[in-house]
Amino acid sequence: MKVAYGKKVVATQNYIASYVGAKVLENGGNAFDAAIAISATLSVVLPYTSGLGGDGFLLAKTPEGIIAYNGSGWAPKGLNVEKIPSPRHPSTVVVPGLVDLWNFLIERYTSMSTYELLKPAISLATNGFYVSKSLYKAIKNSSNMPESWIKTYGNLNAGDKVKLNEMGQVLKIIAKDPREFYEGKITEEIVSGLRKQGVNVDFSDFANFKGEEVKPLKTTYKDYTLYELPPNTQGISTLQALKLAELSNVNKFPYDDEKRINEHVKIYGIVYSDRNNYIADPRFYPLDVDLLDERYLRNRMKEFRVMIEKMNTQDTTFFVVSDGENEIGFIQSLFFAFGSGIVVKDIPFNNRGFGFTEGRNKPEPRKRPLHTLSILMAEKEDENLIIGCAGGDLRPQIHSQVFEYYADYGLEIDEAIDAPRFMFLGSRIVAEKRLKTKHEQLDYYSPEVGVVQALKSNKKYNIAVADPRSEGIALVAN
Template identity: 65%
Template sequence: MVSTQNYIATYVGVKILEQGGNAFDAAIGISAVLSVVMPHTSGLGGDGFLLAKTPEGIIAYNASGWSPKRLNVEKIPSVRDPSTVVIPGLVDLWDFVYRQYMTMDLSEVLRPAISLAANGFYVGRELAKVISKSNNMPRSWSEIFEGKRMGDILKLRELSEVLKIISKDPKDFYESKLTEEIVNGLNSQGVNVELSDFADFKGEVVKPLKSSYRGYTLYELPPNSQGITTLESLKMAEIQETWKLRFDDTKRVKELVNIFILAYEDRNKFVTDPRFYYPEEDLLSEERLKRRLSSYSASEMKMNTKDTTFFVVSDGENEVGFIQSLFFPFGSGITVKNIVFNNRGYGFTEGHNKPEPRKRPLHTLSILMAEKDDESLIIGCAGGDLRPQIHTQVLQYYVDYGLEIDDAVYYPRFVFLGDRIFHEKRMNLPFQELDFFTNEVGVVQALKRKKDIYIGVADPRSEGVALPAN
């Protein structure tokens, strides 16, 4: 089963499975295709995380990038400033999967993405929309994307050549002649990066956070990911028994918003690169969260709803959740060899999460896994800061209101943006209305396994599809 945010990526993933590849082979093929056809969401200039269930246990990998050694700003000045570019980790994640879990040749798995980049693909609706809304972009971006409309052919020949190099050895992205060319291209556009920033970079296998919600065991990615924010939100919702109210009861929504505020306060105070700081207190302890619930807050906070793409794939043995991102649409916009580079450094704030050299910022990417008896779920989404809210609502629809996982994804959602509550028109709420189905409340992909039956779900709020493999 494959579910992605793009029909071409889903098709490629299914074909890899049907050729005898496993879920990890398919995941790298899908990741590469998404990097080509959805360059506003993710790509070789961005980062990624993986959370997978295998017969040997659960695997989690953090391939989020660190800031350059020469970063010397106390505050990141603006959204697309060159100082926002961190070393991209996605290709390191490919390298990890390739060396540990793949069964097929990497060049075979990357062939569809190489072909799409070289020969061109039709610009999709979402990509065209984001291009039309992008302004004040760097010249290197404009030369490739400016003026492209839905249905136009877009060719990324330099990216195709980079993918060919990676298909022989992914490490060449980080220490080769290609790296020198990338570093020179970034330097010429104001990014204060050096070769050693790439050569020294390495993602890491991490231990997932573990919690529970109403009989389900939950797993999420640890800091610097905001996965802990989802687990805090769900545990506080369990304590408050929010499921006793109708899903669109105004009282339930207000209760959840209060819970989200507390969880985000903790995130903003405690979550950063754990190599620099890790809280001594167990943020997920029930006693602590009960105390938190007695201290409602009116903190002002701002939520970013930015681009990312998440997908799920299973081969009947392994279940893989994979998320990749540039952060904002087209990241920094700084482009080298058709690779658009991230602006993930904009995730730095102050306190424990202040900008420092070789540091990973607080990261919005996370993946939720839930297990109970003979069933398991993987839930992920595009949604930026809103991800914990979206993960919470989808899991609650499934657990609290008895919806099947496809209906749990389709059901209407609300989002709290820091100063206002927005909701899809299908909810009967006295807050600001959005359209009936809108990606402003996130784009979710999900996978459910019960015994040996799989259900894959692609959010109708996107161009994605879910397909089974024969």
């Protein structure tokens, strides 16, 4: 298993990023320092999952309390469509929020200079890094991409050394002042590059943008207290899934029992139906239904029939880090692989606007779309868990299944991540072969059921876990 025990630990989806984070901790940095260094490194070496052109969220436990931050971007004020035409259309690009999240942490929590934190990523971008198998696979599987993407990424093969000099220059500017990304000369150049490729964005869309510190959602599961990120994220969907599992007592069955799987499909149908009907940017449409109320959930179980359209399983990356005092879950994303495919200064820009649908979540200027990113935290006495993953729409299923393995089936957190998972995809159900169900079978370890990283802490030690379904690793810092 990819697991590390210690006080200072880190687990990411990429071996270089895990190494960078561990070195920051070893050099005296705190978990927030390590988080920025990891985030920037992932932005360079896994550019199909996330980066400067995408969003970020944080959920952290500190001695002073829990911190939650929503760094998801808004649509340009010039957005004027009733429906987003296609996943790679220029109208899918929203103002990216990841660098704003970095700025929030730098202003309040980091202890090292920003340049030192970004130095590994700058070096990787300007001096070059080798294309991993996962990056090559993402490139190979991408089609109908814009010319700017083809020029930057389209001809790379596994093992090639690639330099992203312009991205490195942008990182150097951010190292001096992260707000320069939103209201500096580099902003003008980025906006110009986006506009030339059809994105109806202007300088003020960047300059006026800021993410926000938010209050996490809170509920219980048996003797655990659970936390998740609030709307515009689908964090409440994870909490709904777990409350429904608790109320239905579905985990009285063996983990691989067909009855358990089928009952979960019903649970997930309820969860996604409610998500699609109610979750949107609360600045436009505040949530006006208590989706976690027990009476409401019991009634939903009686009345609901599964009717859900196909769901997206897209690229994201999540990591955990602890310095022995602060425990961080950090997730960042472009949405689809390489986002919109539109590249400016070697930076792929998101297609998060494809998350707009209709009703409350219809496209509107300066609005944030329903966001698939979320992070689960669970507390019990002196024990704390942080669980996150890559998985798109499937994230509530992935979070809840891993947590249920841990809470209901007595597995340690690394065993819970290793355990076989199934996924309800709307039109069908798939499962890893180890489950031995009648449903469509995937490989024994398939990234199609999500790539999870997790952190468990108690008074004695921390455990960081990287999913065996990825090229990531967990490391301890001395």
